[in-house]
Amino acid sequence: MTYSxxxxxxxxxxxxxxxxxxxxxxGRRNESVMANVGVSKSQAFYLRQVDVTALKMLQxxxxxxxxxxxxxxxDEDFDYRQFGIIxxxxxIAVHTGAKTRGWSGHLVxxxxxxxxxxxxxxxxxxxxxxxxxxxxxxxxxxxxxxxxEGGRDAGGxxxxxxxxxxxxxxxxxxxxxxxxxxxxxxDLSNSAVTELRKIYTVWKASSI
Numbered sequence: 410m411t412y413s414x415x416x417x418x419x420x421x422x423x424x425x426x427x428x429x430x431x432x433x434x435x436g437r438r439n440e441s442v443m444a445n446v447g448v449s450k451s452q453a454f455y456l457r458q459v460d461v462t463a464l465k466m467l468q469x470x471x472x473x474x475x476x477x478x479x480x481x482x483x484d485e486d487f488d489y490r491q492f493g494i495i496x497x498x499x500x501i502a503v504h505t506g507a508k509t510r511g512w513s514g515h516l517v518x519x520x521x522x523x524x525x526x527x528x529x530x531x532x533x534x535x536x537x538x539x540x541x542x543x544x545x546x547x548x549x550x551x552x553x554x555x556x557x558e559g560g561r562d563a564g565g566x567x568x569x570x571x572x573x574x575x576x577x578x579x580x581x582x583x584x585x586x587x588x589x590x591x592x593x594x595x596d597l598s599n600s601a602v603t604e605l606r607k608i609y610t611v612w613k614a615s616s617i
Contacts (some may be wrong), residue, residue: 410511410566410573411435412525414537414556415448415493418549419520422497423590425582426450427553429575429602431527431566436579436594443468444583451492453509453526459484463494473502480504491515493522511568518542523556527573529564536563550582550591554609561602575601580609 411430417423426441426448441450441460449463459480466476473494481487481504488506491513495501503515503522514531515524516538523537540559541552557578566573578601579594593608595601 410527410568411452412523412528412533412537412557412560412566413450413452413493414521414523414541414553414560415441415450415495416521416541416549416553416556417448417495417497417499419499421549421584423549423582423584424448424495424497425549425553425580425591427557427578427580428452429557429561429565429578429605431573431576433577434594434596435577436581436596440464442581442583442589444587445497445585447473447494447496449492449494451490452524453491453506453513454486454489456486456490459490459492463492467494467496472496473500477502477504491524491526493524495520495522521556523560525560525566527566527568529567529572532563533560533565536560539563550580550609553582554580554606557602558606574599577601578605580605 413428447467449460451459488508493503509526511527513526536559537556541556582591595604598604
């Protein structure tokens, strides 16, 4: 019941994540991004240690593919998890476990990966990818936000034939310094992605 996108701007080196879910306050888990290192965003059978460990391993110089292989070898619940990793060079590894709930899947493209579980279908992740790629020259935060808007517009979340609203959402982007360029969130709303766009619009106007 979550869909996310992780991405990198090859031009600026910025890294970021955007996510939306039926659960409330998903933005409180903002340990997914580390400046000059990479992004690890886990969901489904969520375990905080996945992202913390992945970022530490990226910091030590390991590749996303190597990190993913270590999780596969050592995590007995690997088949229940879904997560993606991207490093500062744009290398990507994504995993959707065979035992994740509902329709689950992922897509990988240049400098991004998008994925989700308990979704309407593959059109949701395709919508995320299309949104992110709609303007390659836009700032990373704009592209990430367009990604989850695309996922929402393509069908979003669905369980047992019933649509589930996006009740929380967040957007976080880091640059070269150790604090975020953008860190916005909606903790509880029946249209969290729409609300996140409103907050982003205000933030953008006030940051000029």
